[in-house]
Amino acid sequence: xxxxxxSKQRDAxxxxxxxxxxxxxxxxxxxxxxxxxxxxxxxxxxxxxxxLSDDGTIQKISVGGAxxxxxxxxxxxxxxxxxxxxxxxxxxxxxxxxxxxxxxFVDGKITSHMITFIGVCNGCLH
Amino acid sequence: xxxxxxSKQRDAxxxxxxxxxxxxxxxxxxxxxxxxxxxxxxxxxxxxxxxLSDDGTIQKISVGGAxxxxxxxxxxxxxxxxxxxxxxxxxxxxxxxxxxxxxxFVDGKITSHMITFIGVCNGCLH
DNA sequence: TATAATAATAGTAACAATTATCGTTATTGA
DNA sequence: TCAATAACGATAATTGTTACTATTATTATA
Numbered sequence: 001x002x003x004x005x006x007s008k009q010r011d012a013x014x015x016x017x018x019x020x021x022x023x024x025x026x027x028x029x030x031x032x033x034x035x036x037x038x039x040x041x042x043x044x045x046x047x048x049x050x051x052l053s054d055d056g057t058i059q060k061i062s063v064g065g066a067x068x069x070x071x072x073x074x075x076x077x078x079x080x081x082x083x084x085x086x087x088x089x090x091x092x093x094x095x096x097x098x099x100x101x102x103x104x105f106v107d108g109k110i111t112s113h114m115i116t117f118i119g120v121c122n123g124c125l126h
Numbered sequence: 127x128x129x130x131x132x133s134k135q136r137d138a139x140x141x142x143x144x145x146x147x148x149x150x151x152x153x154x155x156x157x158x159x160x161x162x163x164x165x166x167x168x169x170x171x172x173x174x175x176x177x178l179s180d181d182g183t184i185q186k187i188s189v190g191g192a193x194x195x196x197x198x199x200x201x202x203x204x205x206x207x208x209x210x211x212x213x214x215x216x217x218x219x220x221x222x223x224x225x226x227x228x229x230x231f232v233d234g235k236i237t238s239h240m241i242t243f244i245g246v247c248n249g250c251l252h
Numbered sequence: 253t254a255t256a257a258t259a260a261t262a263g264t265a266a267c268a269a270t271t272a273t274c275g276t277t278a279t280t281g282a
Numbered sequence: 283t284c285a286a287t288a289a290c291g292a293t294a295a296t297t298g299t300t301a302c303t304a305t306t307a308t309t310a311t312a
Contacts, residue, residue, distance in 0.1 A: 005259045005308050026299080041262045046299060048260090064188040066298060079232050091231045098218075102243055105217045106205050110245040117228055119236040131279050131288045152270080167291040172270065174289090192269060254312085261306065270297075277290065282283100 003051055009040060010048045017058060018071035023078070023087040025066040061087060063116060079117040083124035090117055129177050135166060136174045143184060144197035149204070149213040151192040187213060189242060205243040209250035216243055 003010070012033055017024070024032070030045045049069050053060040059070040063080050068087050070078075077090040092115070099110045129136070138159055143150070150158070156171045175195050179186040185196040189206050194213050196204075203216040218241070225236045 001259080003259095007260055007307075009261070039262065041264095043263080043300080044261060050300090060190070062188050062190040064186070064193065067190065077228075079228075079234070079236065081234065082237070088232070088234075090228055092224075092228050098241075099243065102203075102205075102216060102218050106214070106243065106245065108205070108207065108214075108245050108247040108249075108251060110205065110243045111208070112244045113241060114244070115224075115239060115241050117225065117232065117236045118238045118240070119232065119234050121234040123234075125234060127288080129288095133278075133289055135290070165291065167293095169271080169292080170290060176271090256311090257309090259306105259308075262304095264302085266299100266301070268297100268299080270295105272295070273293085275290105275292095277288105279288075280286090282285090 001051070003055060009037065009044050010052075012037060012040075013045060013048050014052065014057070014071070017069060020071075021089065023061060023068040023070050023089075025068055027066065029069065061114075061116075063087065075112065075114075077115040077117065079119055079121070081121040081124055082118055083120050086121060088121060090115075127177070129181060135163065135170050136178075138163060138166075139171060139174050140178065140183070140197070143195060146197075147215065149187060149194040149196050149215075151194055153192065155195065187240075187242075189213065201238065201240075203241040203243065205245055205247070207247040207250055208244055209246050212247060214247060216241075 013029065016029060016033055026045050026049055027042065029049070030040065030042045033040050033045070049058065049060070052058045053069070056073055059073055061068045061070060061078060065085060072089075075094055077092050079088045079090050081088070099113055102110055102113070139155065142155060142159055152171050152175055153168065155175070156166065156168045159166050159171070175184065175186070178184045179195070182199055185199055187194045187196060187204060191211060198215075201220055203218050205214045205216050207214070225239055228236055228239070
């Protein structure tokens with residue numbers, strides 16, 4: 001179902017997600033919010049994250065293991081650290097033509113694209 | 127643990143995966159192989175797929191839901207059909223410089239990259 | 253402002269995907 | 283041929299996520 005009524009919980013989830021620039025999993029978000037809202041339910045976090053990513057208000061990112069969420073809905077790229085499994089933003093300029101060009105190699109239509117770099121973050125290199 | 131001894135099961139998994147050009151999940155692979163090897167175990171399929179993707183013999187692809195596997199270990203791109211959730215190969219020429227260029231936007235080192243197009247395949251458009 | 257309709261919640265059970273365990277079997281090097 | 287052990291099948295356990303249900307909160311309207 002789509003979002004119609006507001007709730008304190010959803011507002012808090014969006015707030016928290018937009019304030020942080022890591023890309024937390026549902027559980028990480030839940031644990032952070034649980035301190036301020038002690039009877040928040042993990043199911044509520046999942047339900048809202050799904051509604052919001054369905055709307056396009058936030059992004060869901062699957063890279064193996066638990067899904068990550070990103071409060072920045074504008075297309076941009078990510079790097080996954082193979083060691084710590086953290087996801088980072090990569091401010092690489094968006095490849096504006098890639099979807100148009102890719103049509104020639106695809107049987108169907110393209111609506112978006114995602115690029116994920118895999119590597120090792122500085123924290124894990126030292 | 128790394129691959130040391132051979133097994134009929136692993137050979138069959140590699141064979142099947144390289145013969146097909148869809149990108150089956152562990153369970154799809156298991157069901158296909160179960161016909162030829164009736165006492166194959168799903169755990170064996172998972173264990174081997176993980177060992178082989180750790181080696182770089184095959185690729186594991188996470189796009190939400192069950193992981194997909196690809197017998198082609200050379201870097202290439204994919205499209206996910208948002209309707210049927212099938213994964214397709216996209217023969218878009220590999221962007222040779224993208225990792226080198228992305229280093230400027232990353233705190234760490236980059237070892238690989240993946241590009242996934244999201245769209246709707248022809249089967250689902252009609 | 254009170255009320256009625258119902259979206260959203262908390263808590264929990266169920267489910268799906270994957271990994272771990274463990275006793276047995278198969279592979280391989282000596 | 284045999285001993286060491288990787289790999290197996292069967293199944294239990296774990297993890298991540300979704301579904302269910304009774305209760306609470308939000309919101310449009312009277």
